[in-house]
Amino acid sequence: MRRQPFVSIIIPLYVISERFFKDFQKFSKLKYNNFEIIVVCDKNVSLPNIERKVKLLLTHQAHTGPAEKRDLAIKIAKGEICAFIDDDAYSSEDWLQKAVKYFENPHIVAVVGPGITPPDDSFLEKIGGYIIESYLCSGGIQYRFYRTGAKIFVNDYPAYNLFVRTSILKKVGGYGSTFYGGEDTLLCMKLIKYGKIMYDSNIVVYHHRRKFPISFLKQIAGVGLHRGYFFIKYPETSRRIIYLLPATLTVCFIGGIILSMLCPPYVALVFISLFLFVLSCAVFSVYNHKVGFILSLIAGLGIIMTHITYGIFFVKGLLVKHLVR
Secondary structure: OOOOOOEEEEEEEOOOOHHHHHHHHHHHHOOOOOEEEEEEEOOOOOOOOOOOOEEEEEOOOOOOOHHHHHHHHHHHOOOOEEEEOOOOEEEOOOHHHHHHHHHHOOOEEEEEOOEEOOOOOOHHHHHHHHHHHOHHHHHHHHHHOOOOOOEEEEOOOOHHHEEEEHHHHHHHOOOOOOOOOOHHHHHHHHHOOOOEEEEEOOOOEEEOOOOOOHHHHHHHHHHHHHHHHHHHHOHHHHOOHHHHHHHHHHHHHHHHHHHHHHOOHHHHHHHHHHHHHHHHHHHHHHHOOOOOHHHHHHHHHHHHHHHHHHHHHHHHHHHOOOOOO
16 A cells, blocks of 8 residues: 655635635545645634644734745645645645655656636636636646646646645745745746656646636736746746747737738738637637637637736836846
């Protein structure tokens, strides 16, 4: 029988809501016995005690970011593995057992898996899910949001589904930043100096999406801002062509509108034709996932809006000299 290493599940709690407590109860269904849960929060909250495995850690601060909260939890974690998950996510029942087996390989320092849209998300949240699950939105990192069947090595990954050896976390100084967005990229940069990060699409958490359009696009803006800043500051993992594409498309889109207004009518016709072609591709990329046509159309428009939002804030990030959060 395979050994069950002790795992410290770490949750930085920011949004205290009824949905969080409902999702939290799902940890009682984990098909794994050897774990603790550390919830880190700025405020005192009453948490359900799952077989006396739950610890609440208060920051004693008015406002702290997720990286700071996770670093506090790492200091008291008893597990030989830390499993990070967000406060707007919940795990599958076999989450722990499917992840810990990879740590039998001493060359693997971290293990990750996808954050899938929960089946009970609202209509507007599912639209956000359809958008980021599309290849035309996420491109080569689509596997982060969609169960593809892949088992690959990666060098950058979000912390909503991230397992790391505790000894390595302490060796690299944990997250060691106050970034709110991008803090996981900085951590992964430090981790890959000590070993490999393994992705397995069967290690699933269900990650609630932001409501489209306002909350969703606000989140995308934050991602674009930090990625633009990291593109200059941390080229090791962030200076990739894929991160430039939304900004390039945004410049072309804005340029096309300006030229359509200043040039002869046939230029506007060409621009409209190209726009409709791109929109058709975006709609098909969603429809291909067996999503209805109307939903695919809304999500297709959302993909274009996502790229434009990301592109604008990516450029802003390129110009920022110092970004704290």
